[in-house]
Amino acid sequence: MRFNRADREVFGVGTLVFALLAMMFAFIALVTAGQAYSRSNDTNARVTKLESGGLLGNSAKVTLEEFTITPHPALVKSGAVTFDVENVGSVTHEMVIVRAASLSALPKVTKKGERSVGAVNEEAIREADKIGETGDVPARTHVTKTFNLTPGTYVLFCNIDTANGDGTVLNHFKQGMSATLTVI
Numbered sequence: 001m002r003f004n005r006a007d008r009e010v011f012g013v014g015t016l017v018f019a020l021l022a023m024m025f026a027f028i029a030l031v032t033a034g035q036a037y038s039r040s041n042d043t044n045a046r047v048t049k050l051e052s053g054g055l056l057g058n059s060a061k062v063t064l065e066e067f068t069i070t071p072h073p074a075l076v077k078s079g080a081v082t083f084d085v086e087n088v089g090s091v092t093h094e095m096v097i098v099r100a101a102s103l104s105a106l107p108k109v110t111k112k113g114e115r116s117v118g119a120v121n122e123e124a125i126r127e128a129d130k131i132g133e134t135g136d137v138p139a140r141t142h143v144t145k146t147f148n149l150t151p152g153t154y155v156l157f158c159n160i161d162t163a164n165g166d167g168t169v170l171n172h173f174k175q176g177m178s179a180t181l182t183v184i
């Protein structure tokens, strides 16, 4: 293949641009890999330290009442995590666990229907993010459940509606029954 002068110039510039781009991508890849490496080392060091101090384990106690849900501790180790969920309140509650970056990331009900407006729209949560739930936990009882959790942030909530007696309902999530749980 022969190039005339103009073609050669274009070819030369193109090659140079391509080479620079390739170098740039290689550099970015290197930096990203470096960050990922140091981050996982930091996390590993943190896990080891917390474990040695007895501060990190594969279980949590969760207290339910009107209208709070509180995990102790709120930081657990990934793997099979056992939750002992105790209802110390006077009405039935539940614990639903969903993988979500934050409370605001949960889809909410926007139209009145089976669930009240502002409740968590559980049907709109991606199947892969739905970890599980205790089912009803009557007042003064407790339920133990184990879920397999990978590292990340999870939201625990109670989405039960209590009838007010005048046709309206009180949604527990809207009253504040939610908390985040970090898994490392």
Ligand SMILES: [Cu+2]
Pocket: 092, 093, 094, 158, 159, 160, 172, 177
């Ligand atoms: Cu509740």
